[in-house]
Amino acid sequence: MENEIKIIGLIADDAKNFAGLLGKVKITSHKVKDAKRIKDKIKKVSKGDKSILSQDDLDRWYSGMVDNTRIVCSISSSFNAGTMDVSPLINAWNNYVAFVNSLPDTIEYPNTPANQQKVQVIRQKEVEIKNCFNNGDDTVYNNFARELGTFERNGIELENSRNAFENSPSSTNNITRIQNAMQALLNQNNHLGQFSLVTSPRTTAIFQRHSDLITRFQKVYFTDEIDRLRQEYITYNYVVPKRSEFVNSVSGSSYSFAELNFGEYGYALLNSRMIAGLEAIKTSLGNKIAVTSCFRNPKKQASLPGGSSISQHCYGTAVDLRTSNNQTLWNRVAKATCEAGANYVEPQAQSTLDHVHGDWRGTSVGTSYCNTTFAAKDGEMFEEI
Numbered sequence: 001m002e003n004e005i006k007i008i009g010l011i012a013d014d015a016k017n018f019a020g021l022l023g024k025v026k027i028t029s030h031k032v033k034d035a036k037r038i039k040d041k042i043k044k045v046s047k048g049d050k051s052i053l054s055q056d057d058l059d060r061w062y063s064g065m066v067d068n069t070r071i072v073c074s075i076s077s078s079f080n081a082g083t084m085d086v087s088p089l090i091n092a093w094n095n096y097v098a099f100v101n102s103l104p105d106t107i108e109y110p111n112t113p114a115n116q117q118k119v120q121v122i123r124q125k126e127v128e129i130k131n132c133f134n135n136g137d138d139t140v141y142n143n144f145a146r147e148l149g150t151f152e153r154n155g156i157e158l159e160n161s162r163n164a165f166e167n168s169p170s171s172t173n174n175i176t177r178i179q180n181a182m183q184a185l186l187n188q189n190n191h192l193g194q195f196s197l198v199t200s201p202r203t204t205a206i207f208q209r210h211s212d213l214i215t216r217f218q219k220v221y222f223t224d225e226i227d228r229l230r231q232e233y234i235t236y237n238y239v240v241p242k243r244s245e246f247v248n249s250v251s252g253s254s255y256s257f258a259e260l261n262f263g264e265y266g267y268a269l270l271n272s273r274m275i276a277g278l279e280a281i282k283t284s285l286g287n288k289i290a291v292t293s294c295f296r297n298p299k300k301q302a303s304l305p306g307g308s309s310i311s312q313h314c315y316g317t318a319v320d321l322r323t324s325n326n327q328t329l330w331n332r333v334a335k336a337t338c339e340a341g342a343n344y345v346e347p348q349a350q351s352t353l354d355h356v357h358g359d360w361r362g363t364s365v366g367t368s369y370c371n372t373t374f375a376a377k378d379g380e381m382f383e384e385i
Ligand SMILES: [Zn+2]
Pocket: 293, 313, 318, 319, 320, 357, 358
């Protein structure tokens, strides 16, 4: 499964910040008072001529319905694909509700053709104002739904960039791609956070969808120490080790992790052949030789004076053993390193008398000190000591 996210559950040093950012987003929502009450009130309009004083109420109702409908419909029609805030529409609607509530519960009016016409208009406006409100509400809701779709695509790119970095790291499938995807997701999330919608079952559902997507993408967004370490292998043109190859402890060694990690991270590569070779050297010599360098991250390697661009130290297969400018000691350590199966022991001309470099790179190296006649000779000298 190429799209499977394999690293869910890792603790990231900056994951908490991201979770905090996403968690802070609150989508404002409004509850619109039930329109049914207004409709019921309109139903109560009855014909009659018991009191001519009610003519004022009918006229007020009539003009109020015309005015409020015009305002609500005007706001609604001003909404466009960029509108994020439904509040002006809600305010106009609430004014309309307050107006209707200010009317007497029952209005009896003189039964004249002109009044019947007004009642007809009131009923039409009641339908019209609801439609206008719903249209405006739909516009803002659909805008949110569209932007949420973008948010989901941003998150999928984040997942894809993470998988690509894990499974096929390259100059394009790198940590920058993950960080760019993360930034796009954060920006879009902030954009979503500015929306104001009307509370309803559909907004409850779409907020839940947003929340579910956040939960999903939070699991993959982060970049951690191992990511930054692996990125160095891309940057410095090394073969990129798998995430699982990095360790932060060592077992089966007389040396502690701290004694073997000369990198700038809390993780290192410590090849098992190298660890076994180091133990064999210790057994052979009868004591622990100080390690002057072992694992180095590519950036540190590049910063060393005269450090070769590609070093076995960056793969955790190489170790440097202190020989303190002592020729006899150098010979002993070099011989023991050869006997411990090192693929390459650096000739003294390169390593100097300061240390013996041995590595277990997995393939034999013709120029290894072990292949010279000096090795056997040094060994004999050592036997005589
Ligand atoms: Zn070395």
